Amino acid sequence: MQFDIQPSDALIIVDVQNDFCEGGVFGLVGGNAIVSPINALARSFSTVVMTQDFHPAGHSSFASSHPNAEPFTEIDMPYGPQVLWPDHCIQGSHGAAFHPDLDLDAAHLIIRKGCQPTLDSYSAFVENDRTTKTGLDGYLRSRGVSRCFVCGIATDFCVAWSALDAVEHGFETVLLRNLAVEIDLEGSLAEQMVAMKGAGVRIAEA
Numbered sequence: 001m002q003f004d005i006q007p008s009d010a011l012i013i014v015d016v017q018n019d020f021c022e023g024g025v026f027g028l029v030g031g032n033a034i035v036s037p038i039n040a041l042a043r044s045f046s047t048v049v050m051t052q053d054f055h056p057a058g059h060s061s062f063a064s065s066h067p068n069a070e071p072f073t074e075i076d077m078p079y080g081p082q083v084l085w086p087d088h089c090i091q092g093s094h095g096a097a098f099h100p101d102l103d104l105d106a107a108h109l110i111i112r113k114g115c116q117p118t119l120d121s122y123s124a125f126v127e128n129d130r131t132t133k134t135g136l137d138g139y140l141r142s143r144g145v146s147r148c149f150v151c152g153i154a155t156d157f158c159v160a161w162s163a164l165d166a167v168e169h170g171f172e173t174v175l176l177r178n179l180a181v182e183i184d185l186e187g188s189l190a191e192q193m194v195a196m197k198g199a200g201v202r203i204a205e206a
């Protein structure tokens with residue numbers, strides 16, 4: 001790690017859940033491999049936040065909730081464009097559970113997001129209507145955090161949106177590239193890497 005971890009640093013571990021790892025509905029590869037380095041890294045942080053994508057059944061971000069809609073297409077929602085996903089991370093399901101090897105005892109705060117039936121939330125800070133706050137900003141501020149290290153899944157969706165919002169909320173922000181796994185939907189990874197770099201997110205290896 002090229003950074004000295006300070007008491008004013010937070011580690012934000014995004015959506016390391018079964019549905020986003022090997023064997024999950026997205027068929028992503030790489031989730032299993034990031035778990036143990038994330039666990040090791042978390043021990044050096046005074047503030048560790050984990051997020052959990054946590055949708056009610058029939059959530060509006062699921063293609064299955066819209067007639068004739070295919071997963072991985074985009075529709076317009078009242079709050080803007082929304083990618084439709086396979087059913088995933090349904091509250092109470094195995095897919096919504098954290099990866100079994102993720103050290104949950106390392107977390108000081110776990111934020112569940114995407115819980116409202118008609119609103120998605122990629123970011124750990126603000127839901128996709130870009131108005132509804134999760135409270136993470138206030139939590140981090142009141143703990144004296146000034147810098148956020150972000151890792152987890154998916155690099156080009158929830159990780160990127162969280163990193164961009166961290167910058168937006170005035171935090172120095174570092175993406176731990178080797179501890180993040182992407183979906184990469186039609187160029188979304190390249191697009192979000194450009195967006196993050198442009199916004200001032202630093203890209204590092206843990």
Ligand code: VGL
Pocket residue numbers: 014015020053085122153154155156157158159
């Ligand atoms: C995510 C798609 C749908 C993510 C969550 O964690 O990046 N992606 N829900």
Ligand code: ZN
Pocket residue numbers: 053054055061085088089114
């Ligand atoms: Zn989701």
